Amino acid sequence: MSEQPSFTLDGRRIPFRDGQTVMAAALAAGVYIPHLCFNPEFAPHGSCRVCLVKVNGRVQAACTTPAAAGQLVQSEIEELREIRRGILQMLFVEGNHVCPACEKSGACQLQAVAYYVGMLAPHYTHFYPRRSVDASHPEAVIDFNRCILCELCVRASREVDGKNIFAVRGRGINARLVVNTPSGKLGATDFSVGDKAAQVCPTGAILLKHHGYEIPIGQRLYDRKPINVVGDVAQLSESRGGRRHD
Amino acid sequence: MSTLETAARPEYLCRIAIDPLSRVEGHGKVTLLVDRDHHIRQARLHIVEFRGFEKFIQGRPYWEVPVLVQRLCGICPVSHHLAAAKAVDQLVGAREIPPTAEKMRRLMHYGQTLQSHAVHFFHLASPDFLFDFDHEAAYRNIGGVMADYPDVARQGVLLRKYGQEVIRVTAGKRIHGSGTVPGGVNKALTLQERNYLLADLDLMIQWGRNILKLMKAAYAANPGYFTYFATIRSNYLSLIRADGALDLYHGGLRAKNDKGEILFDHLDYRRYAQVLREQVKPWSYMKFPFINSLGPERGWYRVGPLARIDNCDFIATPLAEEERREFMALGGGEPIHVTLAYHWARMIELLHVTEAIKELLLDPDLFGDELAARGEMAREGIGVIEAPRGTLFHHYRINEDGLIEKANLIVSTTNNNQAMNESIRQVAERYLDGKELTEPLLNQIEVAVRAYDPCLSCATHALGRMPLYVELVSEDSGSVVDCLVRDADGTVRNSV
Known part of the structure; x- marks a missing residue:
């Protein structure tokens, strides 16, 4: 019987199965690599770049790099923490992320990853883009100010819900999330709060309507423990901001 | 109401500002216009923050x-x-x-x-x-x-x-x-x-x-x-x-x-x-x-x-x-x-x-x-x-x-x-008028404002409705050559 192949991550042996990525194998072994656009239920996307690791000395996205026997992978090193902090700092100034008033604060993956990588201030000049809030749907609201273009809602709607409600339009700095209807309004779609797409947002961009702040401070997802201990928003029952569907 | 809100001839008066007001929440100032005999002609409490x-x-x-x-x-x-x-x-x-x-x-x-x-x-x-x-x-x-x-x-x-x-x-x-x-x-x-x-x-x-x-x-x-x-x-x-x-x-x-x-x-x-x-x-x-x-x-x-x-x-x-x-x-x-x-x-x-x-x-x-x-x-x-x-x-x-x-x-x-404006005018008239203004005297103005426990940061938020006066003053004569006024409703007019 042959031994399961493995690679080394920050000095720890990580076994993997054929076809697994560095990220998938690390998470399966209980080792956290920070990420935003990665969700094990969907095909890796490799767009947020937060999961950058060094594989045999070369910087690559852990979520898209296939695991290979004998790889030497580094993750928790200052060089990468600096890159990750920079990415988070850019994400925070590119949109309008007003944590003090955001209902998702304390249960937000973006915020939790920022804390994890040691980002405590935005650093860069804010773009302050003019973005809208789409509250046309009776049960959900989309705050485009908080979208980080992870495309998890796009993938969830297309691959799980079979509705193809969301898309990303434009390129580069002009890329933005849109709703696939002539009016561009969520209210014109058959979107439902029970959809997978309603549950995967790592920020406060897609929220339940008429509800907010129902989990007391101190009991929210990341109030007591950091994300590397708690896990992702989407993987937990509190993923809907801990709110009740009533 | 006190008559000290607006001086008739401000151009000939000395301006004294208590800026910032201390030991209050937020930022504000008091301006006094005083004539050469130390008589107070105008006293105003200003809020200098803008919130929106x-x-x-x-x-x-x-x-x-x-x-x-x-x-x-x-x-x-x-x-x-x-x-x-x-x-x-x-x-x-x-x-x-x-x-x-x-x-x-x-x-x-x-x-x-x-x-x-x-x-x-x-x-x-x-x-x-x-x-x-x-x-x-x-x-x-x-x-x-x-x-x-x-x-x-x-x-x-x-x-x-x-x-x-x-x-x-x-x-x-x-x-x-x-x-x-x-x-x-x-x-x-x-x-x-x-x-x-x-x-x-x-x-x-x-x-x-x-x-x-x-x-x-x-x-x-x-x-x-x-x-x-x-x-x-x-x-x-x-x-x-x-x-x-x-x-x-x-x-x-x-x-x-x-x-x-x-x-x-x-x-x-x-x-x-x-x-x-x-x-x-x-x-x-x-x-x-x-x-x-x-x-x-x-x-x-x-x-x-x-x-x-x-x-x-x-x-x-x-x-x-x-x-x-x-x-x-x-x-x-x-x-x-x-x-x-x-x-x-x-x-x-x-x-x-x-x-x-x-x-x-x-x-x-x-x-x-x-x-x-x-x-x-x-x-x-x-x-x-x-x-x-x-x-x-x-x-x-x-x-x-x-x-x-x-x-x-x-x-x-x-x-x-x-x-608050009435109170500082009362203090100005009663305790400051005719005296050479010193820090302890000006402190009395602050004591008057402080009694109200004002929160100046909360109190200012009239975005888009701020009335503005812009005056063009002659360098030689000191007279107002032109004056542009934006009223509270947003209309702009020339007042000269």
Whole structure:
């Protein structure tokens, strides 16, 4: 019987199965690599770049790099923490992320990853883009100010819900999330709060309507423990901001 | 109204600015225009901050507003949180919220009032009582109080801490928590939290009584100064409970004139716009509210602790009621107009809220499990509360999607705008006029403003409606060549 192949991550042996990525194998072994656009239920996307690791000395996205026997992978090193902090700092100034008033604060993956990588201030000049809030749907609201273009809602709607409600339009700095209807309004779609797409947002961009702040401070997802201990928003029952569907 | 609002010939006067005003919340300044014989010709309180909350919450979801608008202030965010929450209750059709929710909110509010009154009296205002005007300026602060009156300073710090702990237990954080949800609150009290808060409460009540002794001693030591300094006759506005009791969380609007006669009573605060108006003046970012039926000249009023004690028929907690009776006896049947008595009234309220917190903590309703109520959605909501500094109005209108379309906030300090200006003019005329102005004399102006406990950061938000004057002045003659005016309604005209 042959031994399961493995690679080394920050000095720890990580076994993997054929076809697994560095990220998938690390998470399966209980080792956290920070990420935003990665969700094990969907095909890796490799767009947020937060999961950058060094594989045999070369910087690559852990979520898209296939695991290979004998790889030497580094993750928790200052060089990468600096890159990750920079990415988070850019994400925070590119949109309008007003944590003090955001209902998702304390249960937000973006915020939790920022804390994890040691980002405590935005650093860069804010773009302050003019973005809208789409509250046309009776049960959900989309705050485009908080979208980080992870495309998890796009993938969830297309691959799980079979509705193809969301898309990303434009390129580069002009890329933005849109709703696939002539009016561009969520209210014109058959979107439902029970959809997978309603549950995967790592920020406060897609929220339940008429509800907010129902989990007391101190009991929210990341109030007591950091994300590397708690896990992702989407993987937990509190993923809907801990709110009740009533 | 004083004649010192606008000097006839400002170009020939010397300008003296007290900038910034010290030991108040937010940023403001006082300008004095003085002639060559040291006579004061103009005195104005200016608010130099600009906030814009009414504008930038437009387009935000209504349920976000109580958490968003509390960022107006770091001293009394709970007041904004609760005023907005009361407005949101109306938006979600919660005509009545469950007893647990109301009492948790009251507890939060009393904790807020306690810490805010403590921070104002001990940290900001106590040097005005404990030190002379001409005491070294660098010593007239909480550091000086700590050095010379360590027990007073310690009690002040711990009273504030206790109030902050009440807020933390009810709202999750000492500053900028999130205790309310549409139609209620997000948590009840636990037995452990109740016992924690009860442990020190009797000591807080005792300290509340001690401060009143200190306050009365300060009055007795110099009744003439106390009675006349910055004192003005005015109307008074506050919320009042249905039975006439002092109520800081809910009630109808009561206004009295300077003789104590009722102008309106138990008025549903959702009708505030029928009785109150706001005037805009070209030299101030802060608006000037007045009672509509009396007009801007006679209709300005005062709010806050003095107004509340003047307006109420009684206080429902025994120790504070005893103090109220003793206080009101000074007026001989009329309202107390003494501006420095704001401090005294504030300490009566501080004692009241410590007693009220004890009553609440012993109330089993705080442990209930029905936390929120809902009904039929409405498009307009108005929440009013007695914030530490006075009556606070939050008025919101939403569109069919639930996004804020219009917001109007009349903040406590704004209500006192004209009164603060009148008080500094009284001080300027009575104590400064004809004298060469020195720092101790200018400090008296600050003492007058400080009595009102203004929160200047909360009080300015008239985005897009600021009137502006731009004057082109001849370098040679000093005469005005051209003048462009933007009026309060946004129209621009040439006035020359």
